[in-house]
Amino acid sequence: AQTVTQSQPEMSVQEAETVTLSCTYDTSESDYYLFWYKQPPSRQMILVIRQEAYKQQNATENRFSVNFQKAAKSFSLKISDSQLGDAAMYFCAYSGGGADGLTFGKGTHLIIQP
Amino acid sequence: ETGVTQSPTHLIKTRGQQVTLRCSSQSGHNTVSWYQQALGQGPQFIFQYYREEENGRGNFPPRFSGLQFPNYSSELNVNALELDDSALYLCASGRTSGFYNEQFFGPGTRLTVL
Numbered sequence: 001a002q003t004v005t006q007s008q009p010e011m012s013v014q015e016a017e018t019v020t021l022s023c024t025y026d027t028s029e030s031d032y033y034l035f036w037y038k039q040p041p042s043r044q045m046i047l048v049i050r051q052e053a054y055k056q057q058n059a060t061e062n063r064f065s066v067n068f069q070k071a072a073k074s075f076s077l078k079i080s081d082s083q084l085g086d087a088a089m090y091f092c093a094y095s096g097g098g099a100d101g102l103t104f105g106k107g108t109h110l111i112i113q114p
Numbered sequence: 115e116t117g118v119t120q121s122p123t124h125l126i127k128t129r130g131q132q133v134t135l136r137c138s139s140q141s142g143h144n145t146v147s148w149y150q151q152a153l154g155q156g157p158q159f160i161f162q163y164y165r166e167e168e169n170g171r172g173n174f175p176p177r178f179s180g181l182q183f184p185n186y187s188s189e190l191n192v193n194a195l196e197l198d199d200s201a202l203y204l205c206a207s208g209r210t211s212g213f214y215n216e217q218f219f220g221p222g223t224r225l226t227v228l
Contacts, residue, residue, distance in 0.1 A: 004156075033214060037219075042221065043202060043221050043222045044116065044219060044220070044221045044222070045157070045204060045206075045219035046116075046219075047216070047218075050216075091156050091157075093156075095214075095215070097214060097215070098170070098215070099145075099162045099164065099169040099170025099215075100159070100170055101147055101149070101159030101160075101161075101162055101170055101172055102147075102149075102157070102159060102206075102217065103159070104156030104157050104158070105156050106154075106155055106156050107155075107156050
């Protein structure tokens, strides 16, 4: 079974600075997708960024980028120029495709200090 | 906003009772998945429906069942409620294109079992 591990229960960063959230996963598959989701206090899970495993190029969405290391099974999220609105729980998730659903990590609580 | 809605927002039930949670998907989405998120944990995949049939299931007992309707609505039913069923239940709809199924989450229903 696939597993996703987020080793940082909580991270704190000053507004406008850069922070990196870590995620490792375990799978025997070669094709899969990885995601970072944001869950603010409103509870709605919002997709931040996704990475296809067959793509070597790291995904980027505005201030959010990932460092995908397939051999190391590592998938970290970098948030540049942190803003107060970035404060939330961040979940790393894995999808093997098809109907298996998403496998989530336990989450990292990101605090933005003004 | 993802266009996915859930009702009710909160619900309190007693152990042994049955509960039905509802989800309204985006128009055109052909899959709906349900997740259970216990306090302080990442969501766990319960099952997925595709074209009104269950086509994927996580490690949940048969007392968790569902329905998907042609009008983009769906239900999660839980029988014989247990205290450990207290959690946030998330619905996610998507449009599968073979391997990839991007999922859009609703705001969740908070279930408390006393």
